[in-house]
Amino acid sequence: MADPLIGVRRVGIAGLGRYVPEKILSNADLEKFVDTSDEWIVQRTGIKERRIAAKDQYTSTLAVAAAQQALDDAGMKGEEIELVICATVTGDQPFPATACRVGMEIGAKNAGGFDLAAACSGFVFATQVASNMIASGQYSKILVCGAEILSRILDYKDRNTCVLFGDGAGAAIFTTLDIAQRGEYLGGSISMKGGAEDVLAQPGGGSRHPASLDSIEQRLHFMKMGGTKVFRFAVRVFAGLVRDVIEKYGKDEIGVIIPHQVNQRIIESAMDQAGLPMDMVFCNINKYGNTSAASVAIALREAYDAGRLEKGKLVVMPAFGAGMSWGHTLLRW
Ligand SMILES: CC(C)(COP(=O)(O)OP(=O)(O)OC[C@H]1O[C@@H](n2cnc3c(N)ncnc32)[C@H](O)[C@@H]1OP(=O)(O)O)[C@@H](O)C(=O)NCCC(=O)NCCS
Structure with missing residues (x-):
């Protein structure tokens, strides 16, 4: 970090x-x-x-x-x-x-x-x-x-x-x-591991599979996903990112964790692995599903409206997705 x-x-x-x-x-x-x-x-x-x-x-x-x-x-x-x-x-x-x-x-x-x-x-x-x-x-x-x-x-x-x-x-x-x-930026991380086009991707429309009748027939312009692989990856990296923050700043400094709103079960498993209670997380997945790049941004504003951003406390925002890619942003509110 x-x-x-x-x-x-x-x-x-x-x-x-x-x-x-x-x-x-x-x-x-x-x-x-x-x-x-x-x-x-x-x-x-x-x-x-x-x-x-x-x-x-x-x-x-x-x-x-x-x-x-x-x-x-x-x-x-x-x-x-x-x-x-x-x-x-x-x-x-x-x-x-x-x-x-x-x-x-x-x-x-x-x-x-x-x-x-x-x-x-x-x-x-x-x-x-x-x-x-x-x-x-x-x-x-x-x-x-x-x-x-x-x-x-x-x-x-x-x-x-x-x-x-x-x-x-x-x-x-x-x-x-x-x-x-408010919201002082303290740092973060940006990580990736390539070669995961078969795990989560929109295969068609780029230089690998340009648009053609064939790409349309094969439905390559739609998102494709191997759900189980993504699930395991997401739990592992999310828990790891949170553990890194705890190691550096201590559990008590964390005010709220606003993760990528991916799936309630992924969030629960990762929080369990990180040894933290679910009431430290802000979730709105039930209302919006996974909105990809929008998810943490929407949740951040809703956490703010809900009074979950505590003055002087850390706001931890872990995210992960296609690439595979993962990382976090850390703020002190
Ligand atoms: C997709 C996901 C919800 C599946 O949950 P799961 O507990 O792994 O599902 P299971 O393995 O128990 O069940 C899979 C079965 O459910 C079926 N299934 C998949 N989607 C379904 C749906 N919407 N409704 C009913 N059944 C469904 C599958 O076809 C499969 O059936 P089969 O066993 O007959 O082949 C889960 O893997 C997941 O959330 N993965 C992460 C996906 C994600 O968030 N991607 C974006 C990351 S940024």
């Missing part, structure tokens, strides 16, 4: 936002498409419902709504933002970056921007990129979004995947700690 930043600018969070589409897809609704049941889904995952974007909403639409709430929370205007980072694997299109449209729609006239593709780890990785760019002095106000419309890449004939995921967006504004006055 990286040391707290020393001899550079201290960084904090000035504003948080989240947005989820209005349409709810319940487990009972899914029973109409695939051979599944509310009982199976709740027992195996803890998910009761998820949100689905409307036809005229794009990933940028969701990100802009979350970003607007984060700007209001920070008391900032879009034009003050200097850089937009949008973590997503379901951008408006492969290019240009979704960040470009987000920046334009919030009025960030002078900002730079780019997308960051690290699947479910995306927001947690992007928060570290943003924090270090502010710590270095290169930028002072960065908008980080985690936004996904996973429903557009889900195969609603595949019960192994379609029940697990949903749509949504979250956003955070990073700035220097003297302005933000």
Whole structure:
């Protein structure tokens, strides 16, 4: 784990936002498409419902709504933002970056921007990129979004995947700690192990399997997943990341753990392995399912609204996903 930043600018969070589409897809609704049941889904995952974007909403639409709430929370205007980072694997299109449209729609006239593709780890990785760019002095106000419309890449004939995921967006504004006055960035980690395209991926549409009649017939543009492998990996890395924080800071310093909202059973198993009680975790998986890069961002804003971010205590955000990739961001609220 990286040391707290020393001899550079201290960084904090000035504003948080989240947005989820209005349409709810319940487990009972899914029973109409695939051979599944509310009982199976709740027992195996803890998910009761998820949100689905409307036809005229794009990933940028969701990100802009979350970003607007984060700007209001920070008391900032879009034009003050200097850089937009949008973590997503379901951008408006492969290019240009979704960040470009987000920046334009919030009025960030002078900002730079780019997308960051690290699947479910995306927001947690992007928060570290943003924090270090502010710590270095290169930028002072960065908008980080985690936004996904996973429903557009889900195969609603595949019960192994379609029940697990949903749509949504979250956003955070990073700035220097003297302005933000809360959410000090203490460090984090970014890890990966390649070669897992058969474990969790959207195989079609890139240079490996460009779009063709064949790729469509083989349904390669939909998400594919080997659930059991992901389950074991997620429990192991999540528990390991939390144990590292405990070793360095002590259990009592932790105020709340806001993990990637992947599956209630994965979260419970990892907390058990880390030797921590479930009441230290913030969970909203029952309402939204897994929203990939948006999940930690949405949960962070909801934990804030629920009064779960305790002044002076650590906020631990572990995430993991396709790649395989995993890492965490550590804040002191
Ligand atoms: C997918 C997952 C919920 C399956 O749970 P599980 O306890 O491993 O499931 P089991 O092994 O007991 O059961 C698998 C069986 O359930 C079936 N099944 C899968 N999805 C189902 C569904 N939605 N409804 C009913 N049955 C389903 C499978 O076809 C399989 O049937 P079979 O044994 O006849 O082949 C679990 O592996 C998981 O959550 N993995 C992580 C996935 C994830 O979160 N990915 C994103 C990571 S970022």
